[in-house]
Amino acid sequence: MPDHAVTLRDVARRAGVHPATASRALNPETRLLVSEGTARRIAEAAAALGYRPNAVARSLRTRRSHTIGVLIPDLNNPLFPPMVRGLEDRLAADGYVALIGNTDGRAERERQVFEQMRARHVDGFAVATAHRSSPLLAQAAAEGLNVVLMNRVADGTGFPSVSPDNELGARLAVGHLIAAGHHRVAHLAGPQCLSTGQSRYQGFQAAMADAGLAVPAGCVVFARAFSIAEGRRLGAQLLAAAPGLTAIAAANDMLAVGCYEALEEAGLSCPGDVSVVGFNDMPFIDRLRPPLTTVAFPHYQLGTEAAAMLLARMSDRLPGPAPAVRLAPELVVRGSVAAPPRPSRP
Amino acid sequence: MPDHAVTLRDVARRAGVHPATASRALNPETRLLVSEGTARRIAEAAAALGYRPNAVARSLRTRRSHTIGVLIPDLNNPLFPPMVRGLEDRLAADGYVALIGNTDGRAERERQVFEQMRARHVDGFAVATAHRSSPLLAQAAAEGLNVVLMNRVADGTGFPSVSPDNELGARLAVGHLIAAGHHRVAHLAGPQCLSTGQSRYQGFQAAMADAGLAVPAGCVVFARAFSIAEGRRLGAQLLAAAPGLTAIAAANDMLAVGCYEALEEAGLSCPGDVSVVGFNDMPFIDRLRPPLTTVAFPHYQLGTEAAAMLLARMSDRLPGPAPAVRLAPELVVRGSVAAPPRPSRP
DNA sequence: TTGTAGGCGTTATCAC
DNA sequence: GTGATAACGCCTACAA
Numbered sequence: 001m002p003d004h005a006v007t008l009r010d011v012a013r014r015a016g017v018h019p020a021t022a023s024r025a026l027n028p029e030t031r032l033l034v035s036e037g038t039a040r041r042i043a044e045a046a047a048a049l050g051y052r053p054n055a056v057a058r059s060l061r062t063r064r065s066h067t068i069g070v071l072i073p074d075l076n077n078p079l080f081p082p083m084v085r086g087l088e089d090r091l092a093a094d095g096y097v098a099l100i101g102n103t104d105g106r107a108e109r110e111r112q113v114f115e116q117m118r119a120r121h122v123d124g125f126a127v128a129t130a131h132r133s134s135p136l137l138a139q140a141a142a143e144g145l146n147v148v149l150m151n152r153v154a155d156g157t158g159f160p161s162v163s164p165d166n167e168l169g170a171r172l173a174v175g176h177l178i179a180a181g182h183h184r185v186a187h188l189a190g191p192q193c194l195s196t197g198q199s200r201y202q203g204f205q206a207a208m209a210d211a212g213l214a215v216p217a218g219c220v221v222f223a224r225a226f227s228i229a230e231g232r233r234l235g236a237q238l239l240a241a242a243p244g245l246t247a248i249a250a251a252n253d254m255l256a257v258g259c260y261e262a263l264e265e266a267g268l269s270c271p272g273d274v275s276v277v278g279f280n281d282m283p284f285i286d287r288l289r290p291p292l293t294t295v296a297f298p299h300y301q302l303g304t305e306a307a308a309m310l311l312a313r314m315s316d317r318l319p320g321p322a323p324a325v326r327l328a329p330e331l332v333v334r335g336s337v338a339a340p341p342r343p344s345r346p
Numbered sequence: 347m348p349d350h351a352v353t354l355r356d357v358a359r360r361a362g363v364h365p366a367t368a369s370r371a372l373n374p375e376t377r378l379l380v381s382e383g384t385a386r387r388i389a390e391a392a393a394a395l396g397y398r399p400n401a402v403a404r405s406l407r408t409r410r411s412h413t414i415g416v417l418i419p420d421l422n423n424p425l426f427p428p429m430v431r432g433l434e435d436r437l438a439a440d441g442y443v444a445l446i447g448n449t450d451g452r453a454e455r456e457r458q459v460f461e462q463m464r465a466r467h468v469d470g471f472a473v474a475t476a477h478r479s480s481p482l483l484a485q486a487a488a489e490g491l492n493v494v495l496m497n498r499v500a501d502g503t504g505f506p507s508v509s510p511d512n513e514l515g516a517r518l519a520v521g522h523l524i525a526a527g528h529h530r531v532a533h534l535a536g537p538q539c540l541s542t543g544q545s546r547y548q549g550f551q552a553a554m555a556d557a558g559l560a561v562p563a564g565c566v567v568f569a570r571a572f573s574i575a576e577g578r579r580l581g582a583q584l585l586a587a588a589p590g591l592t593a594i595a596a597a598n599d600m601l602a603v604g605c606y607e608a609l610e611e612a613g614l615s616c617p618g619d620v621s622v623v624g625f626n627d628m629p630f631i632d633r634l635r636p637p638l639t640t641v642a643f644p645h646y647q648l649g650t651e652a653a654a655m656l657l658a659r660m661s662d663r664l665p666g667p668a669p670a671v672r673l674a675p676e677l678v679v680r681g682s683v684a685a686p687p688r689p690s691r692p
Numbered sequence: 693t694t695g696t697a698g699g700c701g702t703t704a705t706c707a708c
Numbered sequence: 709g710t711g712a713t714a715a716c717g718c719c720t721a722c723a724a
Binding site: 367 | 693694695697699701702
């Protein structure tokens with residue numbers, strides 16, 4: 001890779017000025033410090049030589065890399081591409097770029113990726129892999145790093161966050177099931193070490209309690225991960241252990257897709273035999289059979305908001321307590337919910 | 347963001363040695379140059395102080411950023427996440443990280459992102475946005491940049507590439523339609539300015555010719571982009587302009603999904619009335635209604651191969667002509683192809 | 693085996 | 709308004 005090799009010194013020489021002056025003229029922040037005429041001469045020289053500022057040298061001097069580390073579980077989960085694009089688009093508007101790190105939900109990978117990013121001197125982090133209790137984030141907080149939490153929140157780190165209102169979303173979903181006539185509703189819960197898993201579980205319980213419905217033993221199972229495989233495994237378990245069950249509220253769309261598989265395997269139809277709702281409204285979920293009824297929130301916007309918050313935090317200092325932005329969830333009714341097969345008895 | 351502030355000088359001081367020696371001891375490449383004992387002392391000092399090498403300073407000095415620029419059309423297209431992960435995983439093994447840039451298929455965005463990446467002194471590029479004729483890539487070639495092409499290839503740039511065998515893949519897909527009894531097969535072609543669009547079109551023509559089948563006017567339409575919207579628009583156009591058509595070979599899965607929409611809108615069923623095949627076997631396409639019969643190739647592996655090639659090119663120099671790796675396509679038979687509704691007449 | 697010195701390209705802080 | 713100078717943290721001839 002041939003280095004373009006034309007440096008500020010070359011530009012300065014051609015324009016007959018000192019490198020420092022060239023630097024001032026070419027830097028938007030300081031352009032005002034140099035006279036109109038020389039500034040133009042310098043700009044012309046730069047253009048003629050094809051000058052390209054060396055971002056690395058600038059970073060070394062200014063101690064800002066204009067780089068953000070992004071931690072996500074897995075880019076292959078359709079939930080994340082829109083979030084990441086929102087983040088990147090907003091960051092790009094301020095001249096920042098994102099370094100994406102996939103952790104696959106493994107703490108050791110997360111630490112590794114995090115260290116790698118610190119070594120590269122990222123100016124801040126956008127973290128979508130937070131566990132409710134996270135030593136890594138605690139350390140980051142102690143060291144005063146710039147962090148914004150996306151989608152998930154963590155206890156007591158004091159970091160700003162952007163996430164959907166998970167409890168409300170879950171209430172919406174479960175309420176919809178109940179309104180359709182379901183009494184025996186199961187919950188395929190997410191990992192309780194994740195705020196999303198916990199809040200949605202709370203939303204489920206609250207909705208059931210509000211309706212005066214019991215939650216029999218065996219009607220709540222906890223996934224070890226938000227994955228299709230876990231959804232399938234626990235969906236099957238639910239079907240086996242909770243007879244009479246007519247609806248499943250899955251803690252996210254991946255788990256719901258797993259339920260689809262379990263239902264099909266058991267020879268049951270959705271929504272004919274069992275209704276299913278999900279959470280996230282991830283891309284393409286509307287094209288499954290049946291189209292999944294789920295809870296939506298604006299993924300792209302979650303990314304842009306997170307980026308904006310991080311940027312604000314890094315520049316303005318944005319003092320005061322860290323904001324915890326909650327995006328409004330919205331129930332999207334599609335084809336995976338119907339009335340229970342037979343009217344259930346009171 | 348508090349700079350960790352512990353530098354090589356600090357480590358050296360604590361170990362009672364000169365910074366240069368500390369540098370040598372801590373750098374895997376040169377560790378052998380320093381005696382066992384001092385090396386250990388230095389390592390201990392580094393650990394005790396929590397030393398973290400400054401990648402920026404190192405980059406400035408060594409003129410290698412250990413960073414790769416990745417150009418893709420859009421992360422939201424499910425084809426790309428696995429490719430990007432393959433790329434990142436392979437790059438990470440060699441200590442490189444990827445900077446992802448989305449171009450949305452716009453040349454001006456592509457140039458902008460490209461320049462942005464050059465300013466950050468990336469060591470190489472992995473490009474999945476290539477047009478068959480690309481001034482940008484021509485320039486990159488002229489300047490001797492390190493580039494590897496992914497998925498798409500470009501004419502006469504001399505860059506190495508990894509892509510599926512598109513012509514063969516298209517032949518497989520169209521052959522499958524013909525074997526199912528279809529005579530009037532339409533092609534929803536991709537943009538001919540992209541190698542994927544062109545090669546798949548050629549594969550379609552070859553398969554039809556081999557079977558001695560005519561391709562009536564109106565039975566081939568060209569999309570302006572590989573998008574669902576274009577698939578829908580042109581799918582509808584095909585249905586209107588080519589009566590008697592019983593099958594559509596779409597140039598990729600996104601276009602095929604658009605066809606599904608057009609079919610549904612026209613009150614036609616797939617595969618009952620019209621069969622459809624796609625190309626790419628992108629994630630989740632097996633869960634649509636009906637599950638799409640399509641052409642698969644290993645997306646993740648495409649990413650790892652591209653990364654490996656780029657890495658080799660950047661280090662070993664890997665002389666000789668640029669390799670053009672073609673990944674074997676494989677027909678995946680699912681539910682979107684059936685025999686034509688009525689036996690067509692010869 | 694270890695120390696010395698200089699510089700990667702830029703910007704911040706002084707002078708003038 | 710512009711020039712001089714030093715330093716950001718690291719690496720690498722070269723010297724010892």
